[in-house]
Amino acid sequence: MTAEPQVLGIEIEPNEVRLQLALPPDLVFFEGHFPSCSILPGVVQIGWAIDSARRHLGLQGQCVGMKAVKFSRAIQPQMPVTLTATVSAPAGARGAQLHFVYRSQTTECSSGIALFA
Numbered sequence: 001m002t003a004e005p006q007v008l009g010i011e012i013e014p015n016e017v018r019l020q021l022a023l024p025p026d027l028v029f030f031e032g033h034f035p036s037c038s039i040l041p042g043v044v045q046i047g048w049a050i051d052s053a054r055r056h057l058g059l060q061g062q063c064v065g066m067k068a069v070k071f072s073r074a075i076q077p078q079m080p081v082t083l084t085a086t087v088s089a090p091a092g093a094r095g096a097q098l099h100f101v102y103r104s105q106t107t108e109c110s111s112g113i114a115l116f117a
Helices: 042-057
Strands: 006-013 016-022 063-071 081-088 097-104 107-116
Touching: 006 042, 016 042, 042 063, 042 081, 042 097, 042 107
Parallel strands: none
Antiparallel strands: 006 016, 016 081, 063 107, 081 097, 097 107
């Protein structure tokens, strides 16, 4: 079983990272979710977005909430997926916000905003 997606490409800008991901069918997160039609759990998608922003953009602090989270298309094994993670600090706010979007080709699969203290 594989525990991480394969990163096929990466682009890093000052506040944004884009990862081209390959999702092998033996990815541990597909196991049992769901047996007849494997999909990548939403909590894994959120975790990967946060981990990517921490690793590549230096995001710090504790995630204290989520907003505008939307899962509009299931992500399945071997689907080509791009994760875009953008870190911003809203005017007058103390914490950072992480905006993330997963796309398969031109179709948005999921998106959301993680709030950090």
